[in-house]
Amino acid sequence: xxxxxxxxxxxxxxxxxxxxxxxxxxxxxxxxxxxxxxxxxxxxxxxxxxxxxxxxxxxxxxxxxxxxxxxxxxxxxxxxxxxxxxxxxxxxxxxxxxxxxxxxxxxxxxxxxxxxxxxxxxxxxxxxxxxxxxxxxxxxxxxxxxxxxxxxxxxxxxxxxxxxxxxxxxxxxxxxxxxxxxxxxxxxxxxxxxxxxxxxxxxxxxxxxxxxxxxxxxxxxxxxxxxxxxxxxxxxxxxxxxxxxxxxxxxxxxxxxxxxxxxxxxxxxxxxxxxxxxxxxxxxxxxxxxxxxxxxxxxxxxxxxxxxxxxxxxxxxxxxxxxxxxxxxxxxxxxxxxxxxxxxxxxxxxxxx
Numbered sequence: 409x410x411x412x413x414x415x416x417x418x419x420x421x422x423x424x425x426x427x428x429x430x431x432x433x434x435x436x437x438x439x440x441x442x443x444x445x446x447x448x449x450x451x452x453x454x455x456x457x458x459x460x461x462x463x464x465x466x467x468x469x470x471x472x473x474x475x476x477x478x479x480x481x482x483x484x485x486x487x488x489x490x491x492x493x494x495x496x497x498x499x500x501x502x503x504x505x506x507x508x509x510x511x512x513x514x515x516x517x518x519x520x521x522x523x524x525x526x527x528x529x530x531x532x533x534x535x536x537x538x539x540x541x542x543x544x545x546x547x548x549x550x551x552x553x554x555x556x557x558x559x560x561x562x563x564x565x566x567x568x569x570x571x572x573x574x575x576x577x578x579x580x581x582x583x584x585x586x587x588x589x590x591x592x593x594x595x596x597x598x599x600x601x602x603x604x605x606x607x608x609x610x611x612x613x614x615x616x617x618x619x620x621x622x623x624x625x626x627x628x629x630x631x632x633x634x635x636x637x638x639x640x641x642x643x644x645x646x647x648x649x650x651x652x653x654x655x656x657x658x659x660x661x662x663x664x665x666x667x668x669x670x671x672x673x674x675x676x677x678x679x680x681x682x683x684x685x686x687x688x689x690x691x692x693x694x695x696x697x698x699x700x701x702x703x704x705x706x707x708x709x710x711x712x713x714x715x716x717x718x719x720x721x722x723x724x725x726x727x728x729x730x731x732x733x734x735x736x737x738x739x740x741x742x743x744x745x746x747x748x749x750x751x752x753x754x755x756x757x758x759x760x761x
Contacts, residue, residue, distance in 0.1 A: 571614075639652055641667070691715050
């Protein structure tokens with residue numbers, strides 16, 4: 409890598425002051441035994457660490473929080489003139505659907521950037537579109553119905569239990585224990601909640617019982633599947649559904665956070681592992697993911713593979729999620745960051761040729 413390359417690490421935390429709250433397991437009256445320790449590192453801390461790592465590798469990196477300020481973004485890019493952008497913007501003006509527009513700005517300005525293109529981000533943003541694209545090529549997804557407006561009742565032909573999700577969110581936003589419903593009354597309550605709270609349609613799917621696998625894929629022209637990670641639900645109490653809810657991902661004071669234990673590599677027979685890898689790689693390519701992605705999969709007791717979601721530009725926190733698989737594959741954190749940057753820079757070289 410050219411040591412003079414300038415890297416802009418761009419993200420959007422509109423209310424950074426909210427992270428002043430610190431969770432403390434010792435002072436909290438929990439009715440369960442915590443499995444993990446609490447890490448009060450903020451996203452801003454993580455981005456600054458990432459900048460430091462890139463500088464260790466010979467880049468000239470800096471961070472920019474655009475704080476929902478479009479002019480700040482444009483002014484910075486025009487002044488700093490970065491050679492490449494590490495794109496971490498996932499939301500703008502509280503609207504996840506605008507994620508693709510920020511990547512579109514990089515395209516217009518001709519600055520190479522990491523991760524999925526605007527089209528890839530748009531494809532994956534819509535859970536319904538994702539399901540339709542995957543199903544068209546023989547990839548199994550749960551049967552579903554979409555409800556756009558609040559109604560007195562919701563007719564469907566799906567089999568209970570069902571799971572209700574906002575149609576256009578990611579990072580498990582809107583997915584809670586109450587999202588899994590077993591009857592019409594609970595279904596109506598949850599659909600009404602999603603439409604009212606998130607101002608978007610409610611996606612209702614048949615709940616797929618089975619093992620939850622996270623499949624990390626890295627690369628662009630020739631992507632590779634990394635060691636598969638599994639979420640172990642064996643410690644989950646009966647009153648909580650076997651799902652990776654918002655609380656399981658982000659709330660260290662919630663029991664689900666401590667009862668969804670990642671295992672990497674997952675214990676899979678070779679033929680099943682190959683089946684899962686093939687589905688994940690196919691989904692990665694079909695949806696227009698790029699550079700790095702995580703495909704969430706359910707493996708039924710009969711070893712049927714169902715794709716739940718394709719997550720472009722997943723969290724790169726060290727030791728978690730995507731990075732857990734890269735570490736198992738033998739890559740250091742720094743090596744993974746450099747690999748991801750190299751794909752963006754390679755695209756720029758192709759255009760220039």
